[in-house]
Amino acid sequence: MDGYKDIEVVTMDMWSGYKYAVNELIPEAFVVIDKFHVVQYTIRALDAIRIQVKKSLPKNDQRLITYDRWVLLKNKEDLQPAEIEKRDMWFRHFPELEQAYWLKETMRDVYNLSQDRYEAFQRFYEWEKSIPDSFAEFKEIQKTFNNCKQEIFNYFIKPYTNAYTESVNNIIKSIEKAGKGYSFEVLRAKILYGTNATKKPKFDKKMNFHTFDHTLYGGFNNYQGIEVEDRSSIIEGFGVDLLTLSNILEGKNK
Structure with a gap:
């Protein structure tokens, strides 16, 4: 692509191939891991735990959890009162669902509530400490996040995302x-x-x-x-x- 050496900021997911290519061809470019990919990792981990909990129940008891995917993967501020009531009922019966859900939402808070990079680091540190040892899915993405920590928190210096491009691709x-x-x-x-x-x-x-x-x-x-x-x-x-x-x-x- 003509003019690629003039690129100042590159946003990407956490695939190492992109990072290596940028470092080799345009080493001066500022690399930012797209925040939507970071949150997507936590959503996948939550969904894996949700499936495990549901499969562990007898078939008759599985009826207690209906439309759970749409409620649990929804942003907390977008939930309707009836959905909040249903969510909290599940949490009373299945505490592991509650833990996984708030791990997802706490990661969103790292981006939504942090005023600067330092505060984001502090919130991320608290997020790491709150992961139960039994949550292998979250422990795995914790390692991935730490391998890309510099680029993830570069967002708080240059807040760029691929949201527009992703929207075009979806259309x-x-x-x-x-x-x-x-x-x-x-x-x-x-x-x-x-x-x-x-x-x-x-x-x-x-x-x-x-x-x-x-x-x-x-x-x-x-x-x-x-x-x-x-x-x-x-x-x-x-x-x-x-x-x-x-x-x-x-x-x-x-």
């Missing part, structure tokens, strides 16, 4: 799944023009329309259905409003 994937065998050109067109960011053509009142009456038995073929006095009647053509498209990708518009 592309969903559009691609909805069809089959799209060429690149067709897929690109659907991505650009498949949202309400598309400006539809508008017409002024210079266009004269006629109704199609008495078209039975072939009369339709000889009937002129529309007259356009002036092609300039189309006052606005097709196009994409980039600001609207950006808001869609960022979740501000539907």
